[in-house]
Amino acid sequence: MTEYIINDIFNQILDDKEHIKPELINKSDYHDLDLIINYLENGGKIVTMASKEDCKLCGEVAGSRNYFTDGKWIWPIWIKHYLVQHKLKLPEQFILYIRENNFKIMEVNLMRKIVNQEIDYDVI
Numbered sequence: 824m825t826e827y828i829i830n831d832i833f834n835q836i837l838d839d840k841e842h843i844k845p846e847l848i849n850k851s852d853y854h855d856l857d858l859i860i861n862y863l864e865n866g867g868k869i870v871t872m873a874s875k876e877d878c879k880l881c882g883e884v885a886g887s888r889n890y891f892t893d894g895k896w897i898w899p900i901w902i903k904h905y906l907v908q909h910k911l912k913l914p915e916q917f918i919l920y921i922r923e924n925n926f927k928i929m930e931v932n933l934m935r936k937i938v939n940q941e942i943d944y945d946v947i
């Protein structure tokens with residue numbers, strides 16, 4: 824059976840202790856931040872959790888632990904807090920992918936299949 828592979832943003836931005844890598848903090852200055860945020864908010868929701876994630880840097884509530892996907896990547900929605908408040912640098916390939924697609928989710932069918940658990944996938 825062919826498994827579809829999705830990129831988990833965590834595997835690129837977290838260190839061994841599951842903290843965001845310090846070298847990625849205060850390292851972004853996206854001119855199109857609003858569009859990036861909008862993209863992140865428009866993914867398909869794959870996991871819904873009641874609990875909230877506290878920011879490990881400032882202690883504020885970073886957001887819900889809900890996870891979203893665009894069919895190629897998976898991210899937790901609380902990542903927005905780190906982007907806006909702490910200038911988190913996202914993986915370059917992710918940003919390039921978002922910009923190349925003009926901030927529109929292109930793999931809508933794939934996204935829906937993942938959300939509806941119609942296909943098997945693995946995260947790397």
Ligand SMILES: [Zn+2]
Nearest residue numbers: 878880881908
């Ligand atoms: Zn914070």
